[in-house]
Amino acid sequence: MSGPALDWRSLLRDPSLFDTLRGQNAYLDEFVRVHQQIDWPKHLDERPSLVQRYSWALPTDAALDMVARYAPLVEMGAGGGYWTHLLRERGVDILAYDRERPHDENYFSRHQWTQVDDGTPRVLREHPDRSLFLCWPPSRSAMATNCLKNWRGQHVVHVGEWRISTGSPGFHDRLEAGFELVDKLSIPQWEGMYDMLTVWRRKPAAG
């Protein structure tokens, strides 16, 4: 694992780590604020509205740098596009798709940060020349598996939990069988979550 450990146990054990997260982007600043100003465990009451406004995962500069190394990219299930927005601000070439737009009743996202086009995993057939970016693909859903079935590119950048509540068992099986892990980075986690950034490269075809 490259970079410092930013998982929730490390953050709660060493609160000075929060100071290192300030000033990178608005979501991280909010994350630091709720941890420093709201007594445990009430800070967790802020999580639902923040994930709906920003993203289900917390981007750091180091995480964005790592994702950027695999450009050009295509993101599926981008929600309001917060990660894509931050990557575009850095000049990264990234397309973003979701089947649903942010709105006040949307469980996943309520704020549009950048252009996200209408699209489902089938559209990935058009983008074998781009790395696939998945950030918190939905659980109990075939979405992430369908991404791997439709997309023929080389690198998958995955931000999520491993075999817990993002993606599906079928997705993780397919990723492990067809790809090898080439990069891994700790990102800040909300308490009780186990998300991280991993990068996978397609294994050469057998024979």
Ligand SMILES: C[S@@+](CC[C@H](N)C(=O)[O-])C[C@H]1O[C@@H](n2cnc3c(N)ncnc32)[C@H](O)[C@@H]1O
């Ligand atoms: C947990 S949210 C993550 C959103 C965003 N990546 C983030 O981190 O905030 C999962 C997203 O996947 C989208 N989604 C679910 N099934 C989909 C499908 N079949 N095709 C495209 N998007 C889908 C949802 O609309 C939702 O925006």
